[in-house]
Amino acid sequence: AVRSAGEPEFLQAVREVLESLETVVERRPELEKWGILERICEPERFVQFRVSWVDDAGRVQVNRGYRCQFNSAIGPYKGGLRLHPSVNASVIKFLGFEQTFKNSLTGLPMGGGKGGSDFDPKGKSDMEIMRFCQSFMTELYRHIGQFTDVPAGDIGVGAREIGYLFGQYKRITGEYSGVLTGKGLSYGGSLARTQATGYGLCYLVQEMLSCMKGDGFAGKTTVISGSGNVAVYACEKAQSLGAKVVAMSDSNGYIYDPDGIRLDVVKQIKEVRRGRIREYLEEVPGAQYHEGCRGIWTVPCDIALPCATQNELDEESAAALIANGVMAVGEGANMPCTLEATRALQAAGVLFAPAKAANAGGVATSGLEMSQNSLRLSWTFEEVDARLKEIMTGIFHNAYDASRECGCEGNLVVGANVAGFLKVADAMLAQGVAY
Numbered sequence: 001a002v003r004s005a006g007e008p009e010f011l012q013a014v015r016e017v018l019e020s021l022e023t024v025v026e027r028r029p030e031l032e033k034w035g036i037l038e039r040i041c042e043p044e045r046f047v048q049f050r051v052s053w054v055d056d057a058g059r060v061q062v063n064r065g066y067r068c069q070f071n072s073a074i075g076p077y078k079g080g081l082r083l084h085p086s087v088n089a090s091v092i093k094f095l096g097f098e099q100t101f102k103n104s105l106t107g108l109p110m111g112g113g114k115g116g117s118d119f120d121p122k123g124k125s126d127m128e129i130m131r132f133c134q135s136f137m138t139e140l141y142r143h144i145g146q147f148t149d150v151p152a153g154d155i156g157v158g159a160r161e162i163g164y165l166f167g168q169y170k171r172i173t174g175e176y177s178g179v180l181t182g183k184g185l186s187y188g189g190s191l192a193r194t195q196a197t198g199y200g201l202c203y204l205v206q207e208m209l210s211c212m213k214g215d216g217f218a219g220k221t222t223v224i225s226g227s228g229n230v231a232v233y234a235c236e237k238a239q240s241l242g243a244k245v246v247a248m249s250d251s252n253g254y255i256y257d258p259d260g261i262r263l264d265v266v267k268q269i270k271e272v273r274r275g276r277i278r279e280y281l282e283e284v285p286g287a288q289y290h291e292g293c294r295g296i297w298t299v300p301c302d303i304a305l306p307c308a309t310q311n312e313l314d315e316e317s318a319a320a321l322i323a324n325g326v327m328a329v330g331e332g333a334n335m336p337c338t339l340e341a342t343r344a345l346q347a348a349g350v351l352f353a354p355a356k357a358a359n360a361g362g363v364a365t366s367g368l369e370m371s372q373n374s375l376r377l378s379w380t381f382e383e384v385d386a387r388l389k390e391i392m393t394g395i396f397h398n399a400y401d402a403s404r405e406c407g408c409e410g411n412l413v414v415g416a417n418v419a420g421f422l423k424v425a426d427a428m429l430a431q432g433v434a435y
């Protein structure tokens with residue numbers, strides 16, 4: 001904790017995992033002897049670099065770039081790149097740490113990593129985005145590779161940015177390889193990658209509801225925060241499973257549509273026009289718009305899916321959800337619930353699917369993209385989607401079984417942490433320590 005003072009997000013993530021591992025550490029003294037906990041909390045490598053680029057007015061702008069290569073015990077580092085003004089070393093380290101356990105849970109051979117920049121893509125022209133991505137990759141390329149570290153998208157990094165990053169990597173290295181995932185379909189991308197995190201979240205929540213409550217999405221009022229990649233496809237799958245999604249948001253505010261959100265309108269605003277969620281009312285005048293994004297948790301619902309960003313759902317929001325009778329919360333974003341909110345929801349008996357299990361569908365499908373690139377093959381949408389569903393239901397059962405073995409049956413926070421941890425820890429033990 002002393003070494004990471006000033007890194008609150010990272011400490012929050014580490015604390016949550018370490019608390020879950022207490023019973024495992026008691027049962028496995030060799031973990032302590034081999035310093036597994038200390039080693040697993042320290043990134044193998046953390047690179048910070050300058051990204052200078054030229055804006056449309058011809059001025060030089062400077063941002064800070066990061067890549068955190070957290071753990072490579074079970075495979076090459078794997079994790080997204082985030083472009084957002086809130087990005088700093090603490091945020092990147094917390095995301096890389098979480099990614100290590102999440103990737104382990106998928107059952108695929110991927111280590112953990114994360115990167116990004118404090119660059120703000122909002123209001124930038126297409127050419128500015130391209131020049132930024134090229135400059136970013138001009139430094140990043142020396143640290144990554146298809147067998148060492150394979151970045152992907154995250155907040156602010158979608159298909160357009162991955163395209164510019166891939167183009168620059170290829171230009172510099174002359175190599176055509178699966179060094180990035182989330183690529184376009186014409187140059188090595190995988191069908192269903194765009195949908196994977198949102199769909200995967202719903203597959204896992206559906207399995208959780210079915211096994212723990214004999215229930216499902218059908219007929220359930222659902223609230224989804226955010227309106228980005230994860231939120232949009234969580235909405236699509238929840239609706240197709242019979243849920244009525246009544247609210248979505250962006251960082252300015254939220255919309256409430258008692259008749260059920262019209263996803264075609266949201267997609268048009270967010271994916272085509274890159275506009276604001278309040279524009280929904282121009283198409284659907286019967287809906288409501290409320291300033292401020294946190295208010296979304298006061299909307300009564302059976303299922304809540306926070307899909308925007310870290311710490312967006314605090315204790316007060318959790319209390320509002322509980323008071324309104326929420327039955328399940330599934331974390332689509334990374335660490336969207338504060339520790340206090342998570343504890344309050346669990347204490348109230350709300351089914352809780354933690355991020356590292358619930359949103360693992362994105363990276364799992366990225367793993368499938370890597371497999372397809374290595375095979376020089378493309379699988380159909382149905383093939384990838386079926387594998388995704390199998391992986392997500394498998395993650396639920398692994399986490400559930402681990403929670404039972406730890407004596408807290410149904411606590412998926414503990415279950416996911418323990419199941420994700422054990423595979424990485426065993427690989428680290430097997431590989432020894434260099435001294």
Ligand code: NDP
Nearest residue numbers: 155156197226227228229230250251293308309333334362
């Ligand atoms: P996007 O950039 O596509 O979308 C983020 C969305 O969240 C935007 O609608 C943004 O609105 C909104 N937002 C940001 N801050 C807030 C806030 N405080 N309150 C409400 N809305 C907010 O990102 P993704 O959908 O890709 O990622 C969302 C989350 O899911 C992140 O935590 C990410 O790490 C996680 N994740 C993503 C995966 C993926 O495959 N994409 C995989 C696993 C996890 P605005 O336009 O106003 O900024």
